């Protein structure tokens with residue numbers, strides 16, 4: 001049996017090796033999206049050559065909420081107006097030496113976190129400066145014509161205005177809904193939309209974490225995972241928080257290709273509000289499991305200072321980048337927090 005196996009492996013190697021070297025030296029001709037003709041020995045799956053860099057700071061994104069340009073209607077309704085521009089030609093160094101073609105809303109992955117109060121009127125001026133059709137599909141309640149599915153916005157400056165009332169209360173994703181959907185999502189066209197209750201929530205140190213994956217070799221399997229796009233970022237740049245202070249995380253899972261993701265917190269448990277639609281928590285746990293676009297609000301307080309991990313307890317994901325650290329400072333002596341909250 002062993003002899004037969006050795007002979008088979010040996011024959012396979014003889015047959016395989018010449019074909020392999022031949023394939024490596026064979027030049028293939030490709031026409032890129034911009035019309036350029038190139039010759040290459042490599043596999044070219046998505047030949048985009050308009051290289052521009054993307055500036056993205058996960059620490060800035062974490063606590064950055066966009067309230068829009070605010071005005072009032074005659075009846076007192078608050079109007080929040082935003083401009084969101086889609087592009088699909090940017091390249092970002094997502095990990096040292098790994099360059100990835102990101103498709104962006106307002107130049108980043110994820111796009112800006114849009115925040116409103118229930119009942120506000122949202123006006124989103126969408127401009128598609130990409131080379132493909134794109135849209136914005138908001139999760140939430142709105143008229144059919146504002147759903148970002150059937151009204152694909154043409155490339156090269158196409159425009160559409162999404163207008164709807166903010167609701168329901170909670171945390172919702174928004175993302176492009178042009179087919180093939182997995183391609184438009186995995187490249188980065190998504191962001192977070194928070195709707196606050198009219199009565200507000202208890203003051204807290206608030207942050208947004210989008211759980212995402214990066215398929216950098218286009219084989220429909222993720223090579224990296226992250227909270228807020230850059231693998232291992234919050235492990236190398238721990239998030240500083242205070243002990244005895246309420247922490248609120250708006251968490252949204254946007255991982256494509258894998259059926260589940262999850263969020264495990266060390267040294268603590270959190271109150272969890274699925275979708276954030278209810279003001280009473282459903283669970284008190286240290287572990288939630290999320291499918292794609294599943295999201296919620298986590299609230300917790302650390303009693304003890306120190307360094308605490310948070311990560312996917314799908315261990316493969318944490319070992320490929322979805323891991324971070326909370327650095328809890330001892331503020332038990334001080335009465336007031338020095339964190340400034342959003343308005």
Ligand SMILES: [Cu+2]
Nearest residue numbers: 134176178184
């Ligand atoms: Cu798209």
